[in-house]
Amino acid sequence: MPDIYTPTKARQNLYHLLKEVNANSRPVFITKANGDESTAGVLLSKRDWEAQQETMALLANGQLQFALAHENDDAVDVDDLQKSVDKEIKDETK
Numbered sequence: 001m002p003d004i005y006t007p008t009k010a011r012q013n014l015y016h017l018l019k020e021v022n023a024n025s026r027p028v029f030i031t032k033a034n035g036d037e038s039t040a041g042v043l044l045s046k047r048d049w050e051a052q053q054e055t056m057a058l059l060a061n062g063q064l065q066f067a068l069a070h071e072n073d074d075a076v077d078v079d080d081l082q083k084s085v086d087k088e089i090k091d092e093t094k
Helices: 007-011 014-024 046-061 063-069 079-093
Strands: 001-003 028-030 041-043
Touching: 001 007, 007 014, 007 028, 014 028, 014 041, 014 046, 046 063, 046 079, 063 079
Parallel strands: 001 028
Antiparallel strands: 028 041
16 A cells, blocks of 8 residues: 655655655655545655656667567567667767
8 A cells, every 4th residue: 555645744754755755766646635636746755756757768669578579589689778768868868
């Protein structure tokens, strides 16, 4: 069960919540007291955010599917694949 806070409680405990999401890699949900999820937000660590962004980028360009399809294939050099991914990400950020 995820941790759920109202905006008021989240503000009161923001420093603690930041420490928790970074220590546990567990998101915190912030929503109205009545549980209305249409206005909910999620607090997560920068590390987890970046990991999700990288995963979505790999999904978008097909590299994650390729890696999973060939994870036991000795013909694919994982180091070369990682270098290719790193280069592509670096080129995209220019």
